[in-house]
Amino acid sequence: MFSRCIYSLQDETNASFKQAEHIIPKAIGGMYTLPKGMVSDAVNHEFSEFEEHVIYNYPMIVLPRSIFGPSGRKKHTKRGNVTLMTGLDTDQPELGYMVEGKPYPIHQVIASLDAEGNIIGKFGVILPENAGYTDDSSANIKRFAQNILSLPRYFRIIRMDNEAISNRLIVGYEKDQLYLGVHSSLAKEDAISKGKTLLNFLERILHDDLQPKHHGGCVHSKHQVTAYKTYSFSFPSVYRFCTKIAFNALARVLADDRIYHAEYDAIRDAISTGENIENFVQLILAEDHKKQIPAIITWLNLGQHCHYVLFSRIENRLVASVSFYGGALMADVSIGEITGTTDMLDSNGYICDWEHDREGQLSDFLHKLVEQSETEGMTGKNVANT
Structure with missing residues (x-):
């Protein structure tokens, strides 16, 4: 596979791709990575600075992480708290x-x-x-x-x-x-x-x-x-944290070259530089999204402190609703204008149910739920016939 960074747009001729980028940070329970070659080592290293700043300084992440977990990778098990x-x-x-x-x-x-x-x-x-x-x-x-x-x-x-x-x-x-x-x-x-x-x-x-x-x-x-404890944190870092994870999830859900299209240039630049990042993030979810959250968690039998990214169309824009620790930190991320079909994104998203060691696309969770229901239905039918 030809390597090209989804953030810097540099390819293997002028960037290295030895590490793989976690879609959800491992320090808060993320298990899976984007394919190696999608995020350059330089970008991965640069982003770790604001990512760790949020994980270890922003109360809406620090407090639930310290109470509920997980501890994350060993090098992230710090005693700075x-x-x-x-x-x-x-x-x-x-x-x-x-x-x-x-x-x-x-x-x-x-x-x-x-x-x-x-x-x-x-x-x-x-x-x-x-x-x-x-x-x-x-x-x-x-x-x-x-x-x-x-x-x-x-x-x-x-x-x-x-x-x-x-x-x-x-x-x-x-x-x-x-x-x-x-x-x-x-x-x-x-x-x-x-x-x-x-x-x-x-x-x-x-x-x-x-x-x-x-x-x-x-x-x-x-x-x-x-x-x-007294906390000191940077809101721009929180915005970049939310937006980067939403963009990572989008890259995983698309799973093709559309992530490199020009309609995403503005948000990729904001994540990379931090400039105007506040224009893409709103830390209060719309009321309709708030009403959906408990239903999604209950319906899919997710852990109460799971993380997820849900994609939807609001007017002519693609919006990602992100949530960490069951809503301790929530935000709407305006990813970009919709210029083509969004069939692949309808009713889709990305879920990290770290409490049950499950992670993947929302569509995968839905398919497994349907399969489970059909299996239970067939079992019930066989019992009735017996």
Whole structure:
């Protein structure tokens, strides 16, 4: 097959095509790709920047993904969503992250502060379960101290306005990153200074030089939590995300050279450059599409958090209605003017039912539904005849 990028329109004479483009991002459950040769490696790499920005920063994707899943490919299993959490039945803060609705604390030490901001009293060490620790609390604390002190002292500061953290200081680590949990009112320089002081206390543990009043115990965190996180995202990236997936789905449904036709040049340029992308996307679905959504999910027995792209004609334009996580993020994407037949697109679209490991064209889902109904009908007829 002759390779030609559906976005840049470059062919194999001036672009490489070693990777295949996922129709729906794998990080949110996508399983299938466009045929290799339809999206160049350069475009694939460039698009991954705004794609990952949305997946890891836009609340309408971040929150359902963290609660419902999926975790995605390993290199996308990041810990950038580490945040401050408090238990539903306690005001004790801790650093951790959520995956599929379950809280996971990171390795951390929690200290109390007096009115002047000095570290006082005992401090506690929280160690994740199943991390290979023993029942020897002192040995566990020393092992924790060795690990956290081996990391470069560059903190990623996590702030929270909640009063639970007002007299607390938390230093933790996940992978090779140090995290510092503080109240929002604490200046950056002051927070870093206090974080380093707490690490100095841990260093004294290794030399058996820590005063008993500062020595604490280990805790394994199991309770339910409330997480606090501030999101910063770019709407143009969200628009490009929705539009790119709609265009990927169109390329899969067409499955021929029509995807390269001139009527799609405007939208392919907007996706590629981000310029005027807002002219193609509306983040609120029309009322008639909203009414169709529950019926489609129920009729096809889809997972409640599936993703899909549905194509329709509105006046003289081809419009794609996209939905992620069962409507957490919805948009209408105006793809272009209709200049020829749209028979292939009528009642068609693309569905990713990641909860049931199913993905494909809407027409395929409909055909399987009809086949299933006919099979059940024949079975019922045979039973009646018997």
